[in-house]
Amino acid sequence: MSILLLEKRGPIAILTLNRPEMMNALGQEGDGPAVTAVCAEVMADPTIRCAVLTGAGRAFSAGGDVKAMKERIGAFGGSPADIREGYRRNIHMIVRALYNLEVPLISAINGPAIGLGCDVACMADIRIAADTAKMGVTFLKLGLIPGDGGAWLLPRLIGSSRAAELLFTGDVIDAATACEWGLVSKVVPAAELMDAALALAGKIAQQPPQALRLAKTLMRHGTTASYDTIMELSASAQALMHETEDHVEGVNAILEKRAPVFKGK
Numbered sequence: 625m626s627i628l629l630l631e632k633r634g635p636i637a638i639l640t641l642n643r644p645e646m647m648n649a650l651g652q653e654g655d656g657p658a659v660t661a662v663c664a665e666v667m668a669d670p671t672i673r674c675a676v677l678t679g680a681g682r683a684f685s686a687g688g689d690v691k692a693m694k695e696r697i698g699a700f701g702g703s704p705a706d707i708r709e710g711y712r713r714n715i716h717m718i719v720r721a722l723y724n725l726e727v728p729l730i731s732a733i734n735g736p737a738i739g740l741g742c743d744v745a746c747m748a749d750i751r752i753a754a755d756t757a758k759m760g761v762t763f764l765k766l767g768l769i770p771g772d773g774g775a776w777l778l779p780r781l782i783g784s785s786r787a788a789e790l791l792f793t794g795d796v797i798d799a800a801t802a803c804e805w806g807l808v809s810k811v812v813p814a815a816e817l818m819d820a821a822l823a824l825a826g827k828i829a830q831q832p833p834q835a836l837r838l839a840k841t842l843m844r845h846g847t848t849a850s851y852d853t854i855m856e857l858s859a860s861a862q863a864l865m866h867e868t869e870d871h872v873e874g875v876n877a878i879l880e881k882r883a884p885v886f887k888g889k
Contacts, residue, residue, distance in 0.1 A: 644681025
């Protein structure tokens with residue numbers, strides 16, 4: 625069975641990490657291509673306007689498969705050159721596919737999100753945590769470094785000082801601390817997590833889908849591109865949006881004092 629399940633509920637895609645007997649550990653052979661295939665399906669479906677990522681069972685993801693590390697198999701086996709390729713063609717495929725999703729992605733962190741699991745949660749645009757969730761980047765405790773891009777992403781999310789504290793100590797923080805630090809934006813009771821995530825996804829899904837995907841693209845480029853580059857991209861993208869039926873609908877809805885109905889045209 626695939627590590628990532630896809631369920632479509634109208635304009636919302638629910639993505640579920642599905643290895644509950646191993647706390648959704650990642651890194652087995654084929655995990656990268658499987659996640660990439662699911663994300664490609666989501667991006668190719670113009671009816672999907674938002675996605676929610678969560679974990680099956682009691683964990684979001686415990687991270688890299690430690691047993692596979694011990695046995696030197698999967699992405700963690702072979703020579704240093706083999707392991708390098710294992711990361712590039714498996715672990716990196718997981719995080720790249722999630723990070724590069726064109727539709728907004730919400731992580732609904734239902735339990736421990738540790739190491740690679742924490743970084744996977746951080747690939748989302750928005751993170752909501754259950755009050756029972758815990759998060760940590762514990763690579764150093766295994767004698768490893770973040771091999772999945774977390775060293776690039778985490779300082780951008782919570783600042784260099786907090787990111788360094790998490791990485792250098794290997795501490796696991798509770799949901800309340802994660803919220804205080806800006807690692808998640810909201811903490812809700814565990815029983816209400818998916819309802820809260822789906823409610824937020826539903827609100828996002830009401831937006832015009834073409835403009836929504838472009839807005840996310842601009843925000844992502846904004847983390848690395850220059851101000852002038854973003855200004856040029858924004859002008860070009862805006863010119864396209866002015867020619868859409870959804871723009872006309874939005875203007876008419878405001879003038880007519882009613883809710884807009886966007887159709888992605």
